[in-house]
Amino acid sequence: MSNLSKSLEHECTVASGCSALKLVLTPKDKDLGGFKVRRTLPVRACRSVGPWVFFDHMGPAHFDAGQGIDVRPHPHIGLATVTYLFEGEMLHRDSLGSEQTIVPGDINLMVAGRGIVHSERQREEIKTAPQDIHGLQLWLALPTQDEMCDPAFYHYASGDTPSVTVNGVPVRVLIGTAYGVASPVKTFSETLYIEARMQAGQTLELPTTDELALYVVTGRLSVLDTVLEQHNMGIFANGSGISVKAEADTTLALIGGASVGKRYMDWNFVASDKSLIEKAKQDWKAGQFPKVPNDEVEFIPLPEW
Known part of the structure; x- marks a missing residue:
């Protein structure tokens, strides 16, 4: 969803965490005509977590009949996009000829490599009635x-993971x-993406x-003496022996892995070389x-800034 904003670096509130957390990021909502996107990564204080260089939370959003998501074709290089929905439906099309409907629980993995073009829309049949959309879109920097590998597209249904x-x-x-357990989703480097649904009072030791x-x-959950509210992202100071406690019924996303090194980002492009x-x-x-x-x-023209 980077095409919804010229700047990849979203303005976040950044705070210090407890001994287990080095940063707490709170993104600001952007209202895009009834559709909200929260961009948490990248920010100046934290440009990546492992190989992850981009984190967008879209919705929850409600669309009246005749309305919906309609992102025109745009390009990518040097990354892989991961699209995951909690609610609703999206239609992915790309320059390889892939055409895939995404529904909740699916993992859509598009490897841009040396270059790919895709669009993110919704089927006309879906837009004939009121509908909701809620999900995450993330980018992985490729090693x-x-x-500059050949572009590729992979789709994993909900039951595959x-x-x-x-x-x-x-x-x-x-x-x-x-x-x-191990996910069958293709990886290029050490990568972690996990979803957990906690009831109030439950604890979970993180991998x-x-x-x-x-x-x-x-x-809402707590990490030692720090509370992470809804839409907060906690960046951990180290990646071992950490437990969290749900202060309310909570759905969380964990991302991590090994860094692939410094990356440059401009519009939809990610690379190790400018x-x-x-x-x-x-x-x-x-x-x-x-x-x-x-x-x-x-198509979406190259922004002039």
């Missing part, structure tokens, strides 16, 4: 050896390995990884990226 119960808490391991962050989708981004910008302006089948007419 240097893979950032493993679920476990940890101390009474239902947990889904969406990407990576944790709690004794160990190099870098780790927790986002409160709904609810020259790759400059080339991508010129190629998009010159119309040299491939078209999206069945969505060839519209």
Whole structure:
């Protein structure tokens, strides 16, 4: 959803955490005509967590009949996008010819590599009636050896990723390995993405990884003496032996893994070398990226700033 804003670096409130947390990020809502997006990553205080360089929370939003999400074709390089819905439906199309409906619990993984174009819309049948949308969109920076790989698209249905119960808490391991189970979702480096749904009073020990962050989708939880409110993201000081407690019924997302090193970001482009981004910008302006089948007419121009 980066196309909804010129600036990738969203203005967040940044606070110090407890001994377990080095930062607490609170994004500001952006109202995009009845549709809210909260951008938590990247910010100046924290540009990445493991390989994750972008974190958008869209909705919950309600659309009247005839309305909906309608993001025109736009390009990416050097990253993989991960789209995950809690509610609603979206239609993904890309320049490889992929056309996939995304429903709650699915993982949509689009690997941009050296270049891909995609659109994010909703089927006309869905827009004939009132509907709601709620989900997350995240970007992974690809390791240097893979950032210019061939583009690819992978879709994993809700039942493809493993679920476990940890101390009474239902947990889904969406990407990576944790709690004794491994997700089948393709990875390029050490990557972790987990969803948990906690009832008030429950505790959960978090998995160990190099870098780790927790986002409160709904609810409220505590980490030692720090409370993370709804839509807070806590950036942990280390990635081992941490427990959290739900102060209310809470849905959380955990992201983490090993850093892939410094990355430059400009509009929809991520790369280890600025020259790759400059080339991508010129190629998009010159119309040299491939078209999206069945969505060839519209596109988002390169922003001029």
